[in-house]
Each structure stands twice: as structure tokens, then as C-alpha cells.
Amino acid sequence: MPAFLLRVLDMTEPNPCLECGICCTHFRISFYWAEADDAPGGFVPAHMTEKLNHHMRCMKGSNQMPRRCSALEGVIGEAVSCSIYENRPTPCREFPVFFADGTPNPKCDELRALIGLPAIEPWILPTAA
Ligand code: SF4
Numbered sequence: 238m239p240a241f242l243l244r245v246l247d248m249t250e251p252n253p254c255l256e257c258g259i260c261c262t263h264f265r266i267s268f269y270w271a272e273a274d275d276a277p278g279g280f281v282p283a284h285m286t287e288k289l290n291h292h293m294r295c296m297k298g299s300n301q302m303p304r305r306c307s308a309l310e311g312v313i314g315e316a317v318s319c320s321i322y323e324n325r326p327t328p329c330r331e332f333p334v335f336f337a338d339g340t341p342n343p344k345c346d347e348l349r350a351l352i353g354l355p356a357i358e359p360w361i362l363p364t365a366a
């Protein structure tokens with residue numbers, strides 16, 4: 238049995254993202270323009286976005302160097318949070334720490350290594366007794 242299967246997800250464990258945040262300074266966070274809240278049904282605060290083209294917007298701060306999404310608060314690699322977490326755009330929701338089978342996202346570990354953070358340990362969901 239691979240070692241990672243011995244570790245069971247403990248929901249009391251801290252969220253690894255809260256000491257990281259590196260992905261919020263690495264990618265241009267671009268998404269369909271209508272996700273912003275100046276469009277019907279949009280939810281991302283429009284004032285925190287900028288126009289890329291007729292179809293796409295991005296988070297301010299993520300389309301420049303050095304890159305850092307304007308919604309990110311705190312110190313990378315120490316303590317961070319997303320000031321619009323409930324209304325973050327799609328790409329932020331689609332970059333997983335874990336895949337469905339419990340294995341960590343290798344790109345996530347790669348980014349964490351850039352700031353000296355350890356790789357994330359895999360988990361499995363507890364099975365019913
Ligand atoms: S790189 Fe991974 S651990 Fe770090 S903030 Fe992004 S998703 Fe979370």
C-alpha cells in the first residue's frame with residue numbers, strides 16, 4: 238500500500254493555502270468578462286478587474302510584473318487570505334490543492350517549493366465504519 242493511503246483527511250488540519258498564496262502571484266487570473274459583477278449574474282467585484290479584450294477580464298495586479306492579484310492580502314509564504322474568497326473568479330476555483338483521488342496537484346507543490354514550503358501530503362477520505 239502506498240504510504241499516502243495511510244494518511245486520512247483530518248478536517249481540522251489547517252488549510253495549506255493560508256500559509257502559501259504563491260499561485261495568486263504566479264498566474265494571470267483571466268476569466269470570461271461576465272463573471273464580474275457589472276454584468277447580470279456576475280459576482281467578481283468589477284472594480285478589482287481589468288479588461289483584456291472583448292471577451293476576457295483579469296484580476297488587477299495579475300497582468301503585470303511583479304505579479305500579485307490585488308485581492309490577495311497578507312505575506313506570501315507566511316499568512317495570506319483572499320479578500321474576495323466567496324466571489325473569486327473561476328480560475329481560482331479550478332486550481333486544486335488535491336485532485337479527486339486525494340493526490341496533490343504537482344503544480345501546486347512546484348509553486349510552493351519556490352517559496353520554501355513543503356510539498357502537500359496526500360489524503361484519502363475516511364471510509365464508513
Ligand atoms: S499554490 Fe497550492 S497551496 Fe499554495 S495557495 Fe495555491 S492552491 Fe494553495
Ligand code: SF4
Pocket residue numbers: 260261266296306307308309310318319320321322325326329
Ligand atoms: S481572487 Fe483570490 S484566490 Fe484568486 S488569485 Fe486573487 S487572491 Fe488568489
